[in-house]
Amino acid sequence: xxxxxxxLARFPLHLAVIVICLIWLTPTVGxxxxxxxxxxxxxxxxxxxxxxxxxxxxxxxxDNYIQVLTAQGMGRAFLNSLTIAIPSTIIPITxxxxxxxxxxWMEFPGRQVLFVIVxxxxxxxxxxTLIPLLRLYNRVGLAGTFxxxxxxxxxxxxxxxxxxLRNFFGGLPKDLFEAAYxxxxxxxxxxxxxxxxLSVPSLASLGIxxxxxxxxxxxxxxxxxxxxxxxxxxxxxxSAMVQSLGQDWHLLTAAAFVSMAVPMLVFFTLQRYFVxxxxxxxxxx
Amino acid sequence: xxxxxxxxxxxxxVVAGLLLSSCAPQTVTVTVPVEKQVTVERTVEVTVPxxxxxxxxxxxxxxxxxxxxxxxxxxxxxxxxxGIGMAFETSREQATVLVTRVQAGNPPDIxxxxxxxxxxxxxxxxxxxxxxxxxxxxxxxxxxxxxxxDLGSYDGHLYGIWFKGALKSLVWYNPKAFQExxxxxxxxxxxxxxxxDRIVADxxxxxxxxxxxxxxxxxxxxxxxxxxxxxTAGPEVYDQWVNHEIPWTDSAxxxxxxxxxxxxxxxxxxxxxxxxxxxxxxxxxxxxLFDTPPGCYMHRQASxxxxxxxxxxxxxxxxxxxxxxxxxxWGVPALGAGDVVVMLNDTPEARAFIQYLAxxxxxxxxxxxxxxxxxxxxxxxxxxxxxxxxxxxxxxASAEVFRFDGSDLMPAAVGAxxxxxxxxxxxxxxxxxxxxxxxxxxxxxxYK
Numbered sequence: 001x002x003x004x005x006x007x008l009a010r011f012p013l014h015l016a017v018i019v020i021c022l023i024w025l026t027p028t029v030g031x032x033x034x035x036x037x038x039x040x041x042x043x044x045x046x047x048x049x050x051x052x053x054x055x056x057x058x059x060x061x062x063d064n065y066i067q068v069l070t071a072q073g074m075g076r077a078f079l080n081s082l083t084i085a086i087p088s089t090i091i092p093i094t095x096x097x098x099x100x101x102x103x104x105w106m107e108f109p110g111r112q113v114l115f116v117i118v119x120x121x122x123x124x125x126x127x128x129t130l131i132p133l134l135r136l137y138n139r140v141g142l143a144g145t146f147x148x149x150x151x152x153x154x155x156x157x158x159x160x161x162x163x164x165l166r167n168f169f170g171g172l173p174k175d176l177f178e179a180a181y182x183x184x185x186x187x188x189x190x191x192x193x194x195x196x197x198l199s200v201p202s203l204a205s206l207g208i209x210x211x212x213x214x215x216x217x218x219x220x221x222x223x224x225x226x227x228x229x230x231x232x233x234x235x236x237x238x239s240a241m242v243q244s245l246g247q248d249w250h251l252l253t254a255a256a257f258v259s260m261a262v263p264m265l266v267f268f269t270l271q272r273y274f275v276x277x278x279x280x281x282x283x284x285x
Numbered sequence: 286x287x288x289x290x291x292x293x294x295x296x297x298x299v300v301a302g303l304l305l306s307s308c309a310p311q312t313v314t315v316t317v318p319v320e321k322q323v324t325v326e327r328t329v330e331v332t333v334p335x336x337x338x339x340x341x342x343x344x345x346x347x348x349x350x351x352x353x354x355x356x357x358x359x360x361x362x363x364x365x366x367x368g369i370g371m372a373f374e375t376s377r378e379q380a381t382v383l384v385t386r387v388q389a390g391n392p393p394d395i396x397x398x399x400x401x402x403x404x405x406x407x408x409x410x411x412x413x414x415x416x417x418x419x420x421x422x423x424x425x426x427x428x429x430x431x432x433x434x435d436l437g438s439y440d441g442h443l444y445g446i447w448f449k450g451a452l453k454s455l456v457w458y459n460p461k462a463f464q465e466x467x468x469x470x471x472x473x474x475x476x477x478x479x480x481x482d483r484i485v486a487d488x489x490x491x492x493x494x495x496x497x498x499x500x501x502x503x504x505x506x507x508x509x510x511x512x513x514x515x516x517t518a519g520p521e522v523y524d525q526w527v528n529h530e531i532p533w534t535d536s537a538x539x540x541x542x543x544x545x546x547x548x549x550x551x552x553x554x555x556x557x558x559x560x561x562x563x564x565x566x567x568x569x570x571x572x573x574l575f576d577t578p579p580g581c582y583m584h585r586q587a588s589x590x591x592x593x594x595x596x597x598x599x600x601x602x603x604x605x606x607x608x609x610x611x612x613x614x615w616g617v618p619a620l621g622a623g624d625v626v627v628m629l630n631d632t633p634e635a636r637a638f639i640q641y642l643a644x645x646x647x648x649x650x651x652x653x654x655x656x657x658x659x660x661x662x663x664x665x666x667x668x669x670x671x672x673x674x675x676x677x678x679x680x681x682a683s684a685e686v687f688r689f690d691g692s693d694l695m696p697a698a699v700g701a702x703x704x705x706x707x708x709x710x711x712x713x714x715x716x717x718x719x720x721x722x723x724x725x726x727x728x729x730x731x732y733k
Contacts, residue, residue, distance in 0.1 A: 043569055130389070134389035138389060226374055243348065247350065
């Protein structure tokens with residue numbers, strides 16, 4: 001009896017969640033359906049028309065995927081994207097973890113001012129930095145190199161990463177660190193042995209954010225790296241499949257899902273970290 | 286107090302130093318030992334500077350997909366003969382990317398621009414290399430009509446070689462459908478209107494027009510108005526209009542809009558009514574031509590539209606007639622567009638590349654692959670795959686009165702802004718005087 005009442009009480013909530021999910025997913029479903037349809041069908045009728053005869057599998061084809069995946073230089077583009085995205089995720093998170101810890105737990109004059117400056121950088125549009133930074137890169141020979149784009153993504157990602165991690169570290173119980181210091185831990189030990197292991201969930205979510213941003217980035221790569229075959233990431237390669245007046249845009253439906261595959265993989269591998277209790281069992285009391 | 290400031294500054298510097306040194310390898314390996322080492326290895330492997338390395342010419346263009354493949358095929362003999370490779374970058378945001386790179390001092394060697402307006406902007410910035418001493422000018426004057434040479438020049442210098450052209454003054458139709466109903470190809474505007482009325486009386490829809498094109502929605506309408514302007518006011522007034530020497534509210538401009546509206550705003554004339562005109566993508570709009578029974582009978586669009594025709598449509602299914610004359614004294618002028626090759630870095634490789642693109646050979650290679658017409662007069666007409674393309678190429682290369690797409694020559698705020706939105710507003714039912722006044726207002730700012 002009690003159980004049924006609880007289910008009934010929660011019903012409106014569940015209904016709302018389901019409806020929101022459906023609305024949210026509709027465009028993606030449309031894209032997915034379109035990606036399996038033939039070019040002429042895509043142009044002729046809307047994607048929802050497939051549901052009139054959903055069992056007619058002849059209307060679904062793999063043409064778009066085959067064309068996207070077998071395009072020349074696709075493997076290279078995948079590799080380039082990974083070469084860009086992995087260091088561009090690891091470097092800023094590493095730096096931000098150190099910085100965030102220092103801002104949260106180390107006492108030094110000007111701490112607040114420095115932190116405010118870093119957070120203030122969040123509102124600087126990255127487009128403003130393109131020309132001066134590219135000019136600097138040309139001077140020192142970093143334009144068109146992977147190192148250059150790692151540093152650029154690091155810079156663009158740092159303000160948010162520092163902000164997020166400082167707030168997370170700041171939320172850890174003070175007792176924990178006092179206990180560590182009493183036991184003779186140095187700040188570095190407290191950081192590596194205490195703060196880092198506890199912050200795996202926030203590091204993981206930050207990792208996903210940063211990875212997605214770098215993976216989906218087109219502009220930064222286009223400016224600092226250029227779109228030549230040797231260095232072009234997946235986004236550039238895929239956007240180059242469309243012709244100058246937008247012909248062949250139907251290929252982008254399949255391309256979207258191809259480029260989505262890797263971030264999905266990253267998300268599902270890191271997802272279990274979110275589920276884990278953040279501070280489960282760290283302090284008794 | 287000052288002493289305190291000094292300490293704050295000192296500690297700030299030290300902290301900054303600590304933050305920097307925290308990315309030294311020793312600390313990094315603590316957090317992510319394995320991945321880190323792998324990526325460091327990669328750095329060494331790939332830091333070869335890609336642009337402007339010897340033996341390569343870097344090219345920035347807007348061509349993607351099969352267009353790029355065709356261009357790459359055109360360049361292949363050049364690479365074979367000279368050993369110079371081409372590193373081609375596709376960017377549909379070309380104007381942004383190019384201007385950023387030029388300002389940062391890192392331009393590509395060659396850029397292929399779809400608008401002469403951008404050529405002028407870059408020439409004004411001093412970013413382009415004059416080509417008079419690089420190509421054989423006497424030969425060039427034989428190969429291109431003066432109109433094309435002028436379009437590639439700025440302030441007395443030649444900066445661009447025209448490569449791919451497009452002819453805009455074309456009306457596409459389905460000859461089988463015309464034959465079936467006994468319709469004749471019109472040769473004057475009045476005949477075209479009479480034909481449209483007849484089609485309506487027969488229960489059909491004469492025109493397919495699609496103005497939707499994402500952020501560029503409205504541009505197909507600007508081509509209509511430009512074509513009409515050339516036929517009602519003549520090339521001189523057209524030039525004055527493009528250069529904003531006459532206002533948008535001028536009666537000549539207004540007349541062109543009204544004639545456009547006579548077709549585009551007539552619910553019975555257009556497939557899907559004005560709503561259909563506003564919301565149909567320009568690339569999808571010619572499709573009803575090939576339906577049975579035909580959804581519409583005529584479609585005014587540039588030569589490139591064949592690339593958008595549905596699969597299975599062959600050369601027998603469509604034909605084309607020139608956008609007819611309106612005022613007999615101005616005849617049938619040609620409106621066109623094209624892609625111009627400019628040079629931004631003066632390297633021996635880039636020079637050789639420009640010289641090669643000025644020769645007929647690459648034009649012929651792409652022509653044979655279809656979907657391409659060249660303004661180059663030296664191109665062998667037999668290179669084109671069919672009679673229709675040959676006819677268009679001939680018109681493009683040798684039209685007595687030729688004018689470039691005016692909206693591409695106007696400042697972007699008008700030609701790629703208020704003119705486009707003006708077309709949408711007008712077809713959507715807004716009063717013509719209000720539309721023209723709004724464009725005039727933006728033009729007064731843009732032409733300063």
